[in-house]
Amino acid sequence: MNDPYSVLGVSPNASDEEIKKAYRELARKYHPDNYHDNPLADLAEAKMKEINEAYDMITKSRGSGGTSGGSSYGSGGYQSSNSSYSSSSGIYAQIRMAINSGNLIQAESLLNSVQNHDAEWNFLMGSVCYSKGWLDEARRYYQIAVNMNPNNAEYRQALSYMQSGGSPYRNTAYRGGMDGCDCCTSLVCADCCCEAMGGDLISCC
C-alpha cells in the first residue's frame, strides 16, 4: 500500500486536526453520492477504500482512536438502495443486476423485451440512460415513473436528483464545488452587501 500520508495529501508532521480535515475533504469528494450510476463508480469506490484505509492506519498508529469516522463514509446511501434492487422479482431483478454490474447492453435488451412499460420499467430505463450519459432522456423516464407511481421514494429521489442538476441527494447546499458558490461564499457576499448598506451580518469581517 502507498504511504498513508501521501494518500491523504498531508505531511507526516501534520496535526490530528489537519489529518481529519484532509480525510473529510477527500471522503466528501469520492463519496458514492457523486458517482451514483456513473460507469466509473468502481474507481471511486477503490479510491474511497484507499482513503479509509490510510486514515485508519494513521489514526491507529497515532493511537488517537478516531477510526469510527472511517467506515461511516464509504457505506453511504447507495449500498442500501442497491440492496432493494435484489428484492424485486423476475426480469426487473435481472435488469437491476445488469445495470449494477455495468452491463448496459444487456440491461437495455432485457428492457426492450418487456411489453408492459410500467413505472418500474420507466425507472430502470432512466437508470440505463443515465449510465450512458443520456441525462435528458433519463430525466424524462424518471418523470414518467414518478407520474405513474408518485409514492415510490426511489423514483422521486432519482427525479429530484436530475432536477437539481446532479447535486447529491442528501445535502443540496453542497454542489461539489462546481460553481464556487457555496454557503460560506454566499454568507460573505451577503455580509459585504450588508456592509455596503451600512449594516453588518458577520461581525468579525
Add this chain to the structure above:
Amino acid sequence: MFGYIRPLKSEMKVKEFEQFQAAYCGLCHALKKKYGIVGRFVLNYDFTFLFILLSCETGVVESGRRRCIASPLRKKCYCCGNTVLDDAADKSIILTYWRLKDCIADESFLKSLLPRAGKMLLHMAYKKAKHNVPEFDDVVEQKLKVLSEIEQSKTASLDIPADQFAGILASAAAGRSDSLEKERTIFQLLYHVGRFIYILDAADDLHDDFLSGSYNPIAERFGLKEGKLDKDTLEYIRTTLTHSMQIIGADYELLPRGVWSPILENIIYLGMPFVCDKVLKGEWKTKKKIDK
C-alpha cells in the same frame, strides 16, 4: 472547433496563465511543424484542452522559447518534445477537416465557399493525419455520418444526436494512456465534454438556425417556434448542462495529479460554468467579438 472549453483567465495565477499559453503555443508550433502554415488555422482552445487533459499526469513539461508570427518581437514559452502534442495535433486536423466537410453539406453553395476553400487547403494535412491516427479518423467519419442522418430526420431527442458527437470526442481518449483505468476515465470525461459542447452550441445557434431554417436539436426537442429559449426551457438546459459539468468534475477527480492539474481545475470548475452562463444569457457571441 467551438472554443467553449477554456480557462477563466481572471482566476488564474500568472504562472498558470503562462503555462496554459505555453500549451497553446506548443500545439500551434506542433501543428506548424507537422502540417505547415495551414495547420495553424485549426488551432483553438478546445484542442488545447484536449492536449492538456491527455497529458494530465505529466510531472515536468519540456519547453523552449521562440518568436512566432503572432509574437514576432518577444520570445514566448512553448511546450515541445512531447508525443501527446503530436497526437493532439493529428486529432485536431481530423476533427476540423470533418467539421468543414459537414458545414459544406449543410450550407447553401454561396455560404459553403469559405469552408470549401478551407477543406481544400487542409486536404493534404488531413491525409497525413489520417495516416497517423487511422482508428480515430474512422470513428469520426462514421459517427458524423450517423449524426447527419439523425439531424436530417429532425429527431425530437436531444441525447441521440448529442451521443454521436460526444462519442467522437470520447474516442480521442483511446490509445493515449498507460493504464486502462485512466483511459476509461478520460473517455467518460470527454463524453460529457462533448455532450456539453453539442448542447451549448445548439443553444448558442438557436436564433441563427431559426433565421436560416436549419435543424436545431434544442428547438426540435422542446418544440420552440420562435428561435429563442423561454424561461422554463432555459432552466431545463441549464440544469442538464450543470449535471454534465458535475459528472465531468467527478470524473476528473479520479485522474492522477500532475503539473497541469491547476489549469484543468480552472477550466472544469470555473471556465466551463462561466462560458455556459454567458451562452445561456445570450452574451457569448457579443463577448467573443469584444475579446477579438
